[in-house]
Amino acid sequence: MAKGASNAIQQKLLETPQAWDFASQLRINISGCPNSCGQHSNADIGFYGKVGKGEHMYPAYTVMLGGSIGENNSKFGLPLTTIAAKDIDFFTKEILHDFEAKQQMFSNFTEYALSEYPKHIAEKFQNEPDYKKQNDYFYDFGASSQFSLKGRGAGECSAGIFDMIDVDFTAIQKAKYNFTILQNTTEIAENAYNLAKYASRMLLVTKGYDYKGISDIFQGFIQCFINEKLISQKYLPLILEMAQANIDYAYKHQQEIIQLADDVCALYNSLDDSLQYPKIDAIANTTNATNSYHKDLRGVTCPMNFVKTKIELSKIQSGDLLEILLDDGAPIQNVPGSVRNEGHTVLAEEKVETYWKVVIKKQ
Known part of the structure; x- marks a missing residue:
């Protein structure tokens, strides 16, 4: 994502030579994820990737302005706004102009970044893209398939994932509060239905389930959580009715919907940093592997821990196992996902005290 965005910015700025010359005086850093290896927080203009969310997912970037690196003068940029990825070139050109x-x-760009003027630019890019009229916004740069979380590791889009979860988590709390103030029967029924929708949608992203519409949200919830026994089977009749948009049923089952939302939030609280739910240890059968190897990468920061993992994998044969130890936080959030993107299989991610044990089967 970052490479395509960078190329788009370059092409847009090259349309106006003075804009390109002006940009060369500034640091513009882009990262596909929120981790610091992209140095977006230290740039005059920084972007880091996240997931935009409406009825359909779309690639997006958080914009940071005013960062700098210098002796006794280093500072982090401040977040300004979130924009669709396909607007990144237009946004950059407008800010520079x-x-x-x-x-x-202003004496420098940092002073400008802290003023009100960038906010006026940001306001032009606040609208969520229209799926029918701006369908290309739902495809990443250079992608032939619509944007989704399938095939992405927890590290690559962890911040975007939790952003999406938080939207529905907040909506759930608001909907529960609404029951204490609403008096109109129709409004109460609609609030109950919406609460069921928020609860059913909230954790679909952790399963990489790319829903196509409202009814698909409920079908996805059944498939990913009820059938997988992560949420009680007792909610199946309720969810089937919600899939049919049965508002009257929602009104009559308010308390059950509230309990469903509470159970989903409890499940969310059990989610670990690698987006895994509690379950029986699932380390795969390794008896067919030729050899097993071990590498301790604790204390190695991103992205060097992934580089060292690749080096270790290059030394072994296809089908061999590599066990690596990673620190909690960014390393476990990023390395397994990046390994999967290379085509290898991550057989296990197990937390041991303050670190993680990851077992990889080489492709």
Whole structure:
């Protein structure tokens, strides 16, 4: 995602030579994920990837402005807004043009970044893309298939995943509160239905389930959580009725819907940093492997821990196992996902005290 976005910015700025010259005076850093290896927080203009969410997912970026690196003068940029990935080139060009027009008012770009002017630019890019009219916004740069979380590791999009979860988590709390203030029967029924929708949708992202519409949210919930016994089977009749948008049923089963939402939130609280739910240890059968190897990568930060993992994998044969030890936090969030993207199989991710044990089967 970051490479395509970078190319798009370059092409857009090259349309106006003075904009390109102006940009060369600034640090513009782009990262496909929120981790610091992309140095987006230290740039004059920084972008890090996240998941945009409406009825359909779309690639997006959080914009940070005003970061700098220098002796006794280093500072992190501040988040400004979130924009669709396909707007990143237009946004960058507009920010640069605006700063160029107003640069006499400021001693440097950092001062401009802290002013109100960038917020005015950001307001132009706040609208969620229209799926029918702007369908290309739902495809990443250079992608032939619609954007989704399938095939992405927890590290690559962990921040975006939790952003999406938090949207529904907040909506759940608001809907529960609404029951204490609503009096109109129709409004109460609609609130109950919406609460069921939020609860059913909230954790679908952790399963990489790319729903196509409202009814598909409920079908996905049945498939990913009720059938997998992560949520009680007792909710199946309720969810089937919600899939039919049965508002009257929702009104009559408010308490059951509230309990469903509470159970989903409890399940969310059991989710670990690698987006895994509690379950029996699932280390795969390793008897067919030729050899097993071990590498302790604790204390090695991103992205060098992944580089070292690749080096170790290059030394062994296809089908061999490599066990690596990773620190909690960014390492476990990123390395397994990146390994999967290379085509290898992650057989297990097991937390041991303050670190993680990861077993990889080489492709």
